[in-house]
Amino acid sequence: MPSPKVWSFSTTIRAPERIRGFLHVLKMLEGVEYDQESQVRFQTLLIKEKKYRPTNLTEEEKTVCQDPDVAFSEEQASEIFNRQGYEDPPMRGRTSFAPLVEMGLAYVDDERLIRISELGKYFLSEDYDISKVFLRFLIKWQYPNPLSTHFSEVRGFNVKPFLVTLHLIKRVNELWAEEGNEPVGLSNDEFNMFTATLINYEDIESQAQRLIEYRKAVRSRPGREQPAFKEQYKHDFVAAHFDINDESAIRTQIDNLRDYGDNARRLFRLSQYLHIRGKGHFVDLEPLRTAEITPLLSEFDGSADAFPSVEAYTDYMVNMNLPRLPWINVESLTAIAQTVVDDIKVIQHLITDRGGSFDEAPEEDPSGMSEGQLEDYIELLRSYRRELQLSQQILESQDAEVIEEPWRNMPQLL
Incomplete structure (x- = not known):
C-alpha cells in the first residue's frame, strides 16, 4: 500500500x-x-x-x-x-x-x-x-495513534488535524494582516489543498507561508486568468506532494483533496469553532469562540501525544475530562458567560431597532456557580443567542425584501 x-x-x-x-x-x-x-x-x-x-x-x-x-x-x-x-x-x-x-x-x-x-x-x-461531543473527539484525534498503523510516524505523521487546521487559519490570518489586508480565513480551494496535506505540526509555518504565496499569486493576475492559474497550481501542487506524474492519478488526487476538504469543513464546523463567510466561499475561526480558541491554541501546538498501548489510548479517548481544557475554570467560564451576555444585549438592541420582539433572556447570577453549572449556563445562553440571531436574520431579510428560507443559513449560527 x-x-x-x-x-x-x-x-x-x-x-x-x-x-x-x-x-x-x-x-x-x-x-x-x-x-x-x-x-x-x-x-x-x-x-x-x-x-x-x-x-x-x-x-x-x-x-x-x-x-x-x-x-x-x-x-x-x-x-x-x-x-x-x-x-x-x-x-x-x-x-x-x-x-x-x-x-x-x-x-x-x-x-x-x-x-x-x-x-x-x-x-x-x-x-x-x-458540538460538545465532536469537540471532545476532535481535540484528541491524532495521527499516529495505536488504533491506526497506516498513518504512522515513520510515514511522517505527527498531527492533530483539527488543532493544526485552527493553527493554520490563525497563522494565515496573521500573515495576511501583516501584508495590510483584512483577514478572511481560508478559501475553499485553499482549505482543500493546504489542510489535509499538513501531516506534521512542525510544518504549520511553512504551510501558511506557502498558502500566502499562492493567494498573492492568484490575486496578482487579472480576474479572467485566475481560474486557469488555480487549476494549473492544483495540478502542480498535487503532482509534487504525491510524487506522481500520471494525469489520471493527479486528477484523482485533486478530487480526493476536494472530498477530504468538504468532509473536514463539515465535521470541524460541528465543534462551532469555525464559521463560513464570504457567501460560503471562505472558512474562518469563529469570533464568538475567541475566548476558547485563543487559550486552546496557546496550550496545544497540534502535535500528537505518545501512548504506550492501545489500551492507554482508548482510556484517554473515552475520558470526558481529558485533556483538561484551559478555560475550564470558574474565572474563565464566568468571563465567557459575560461575553455571551454582552453579545445578547447587542443583538437584542438590533432587533428592537428593527421593530422586532424577543423572549426574555435567561437570568441567572453566575457568582457562586461551579464549573459544571457555569458550563450549563453558557450553553443555555448560547442557545438563546442562536434564537436571537435567527430572529435578526429574518428581520434583515424582510427589510431587504429578500425571499429566502431563513433556516438555510442555520449551520452558520452558534
Whole structure:
C-alpha cells in the first residue's frame, strides 16, 4: 500500500448523523462479550434497525427499508446479513464498531465486555449537544495513534488535524494582516489543498507561508486568468506532494483533496469553532469562540501525544475530562458567560431597532456557580443567542425584501 500523504476521516465518521444511530444499536449489546458472535449480531442489529443497508436486497426488503412504519425482525435481518456472502462476517461488525471506539464513545473493558463511555452516554441523552461531543473527539484525534498503523510516524505523521487546521487559519490570518489586508480565513480551494496535506505540526509555518504565496499569486493576475492559474497550481501542487506524474492519478488526487476538504469543513464546523463567510466561499475561526480558541491554541501546538498501548489510548479517548481544557475554570467560564451576555444585549438592541420582539433572556447570577453549572449556563445562553440571531436574520431579510428560507443559513449560527 502506498504511503499516505494526507490525513482523513474514516467513512463512518464522515457521516456524523450515522454515528448516533450506530451507538443506539450498540447500547443493546452493552455488557455482552466482544467476540465474533457479538460482532455479527451488532451488524445484524444495524440492519434490523435500518442503520445499515446492504446492497443485496430483494424488492420487498427495499420497500421495508424505505417505510418507517414497517420493521425487520432480527431473524429477517440475520437472513439478509447471511445472504451477503461476506468472507469474514465478524469483520463487518468490527468495522462498524471501530469508529465508535475511535471517537471515544464506546470501548471493550478488561473483561472483554462492550461498554458505552460517559461521552457516549451523553451523546445518547435527549439533551445532548453535538458540538460538545465532536469537540471532545476532535481535540484528541491524532495521527499516529495505536488504533491506526497506516498513518504512522515513520510515514511522517505527527498531527492533530483539527488543532493544526485552527493553527493554520490563525497563522494565515496573521500573515495576511501583516501584508495590510483584512483577514478572511481560508478559501475553499485553499482549505482543500493546504489542510489535509499538513501531516506534521512542525510544518504549520511553512504551510501558511506557502498558502500566502499562492493567494498573492492568484490575486496578482487579472480576474479572467485566475481560474486557469488555480487549476494549473492544483495540478502542480498535487503532482509534487504525491510524487506522481500520471494525469489520471493527479486528477484523482485533486478530487480526493476536494472530498477530504468538504468532509473536514463539515465535521470541524460541528465543534462551532469555525464559521463560513464570504457567501460560503471562505472558512474562518469563529469570533464568538475567541475566548476558547485563543487559550486552546496557546496550550496545544497540534502535535500528537505518545501512548504506550492501545489500551492507554482508548482510556484517554473515552475520558470526558481529558485533556483538561484551559478555560475550564470558574474565572474563565464566568468571563465567557459575560461575553455571551454582552453579545445578547447587542443583538437584542438590533432587533428592537428593527421593530422586532424577543423572549426574555435567561437570568441567572453566575457568582457562586461551579464549573459544571457555569458550563450549563453558557450553553443555555448560547442557545438563546442562536434564537436571537435567527430572529435578526429574518428581520434583515424582510427589510431587504429578500425571499429566502431563513433556516438555510442555520449551520452558520452558534
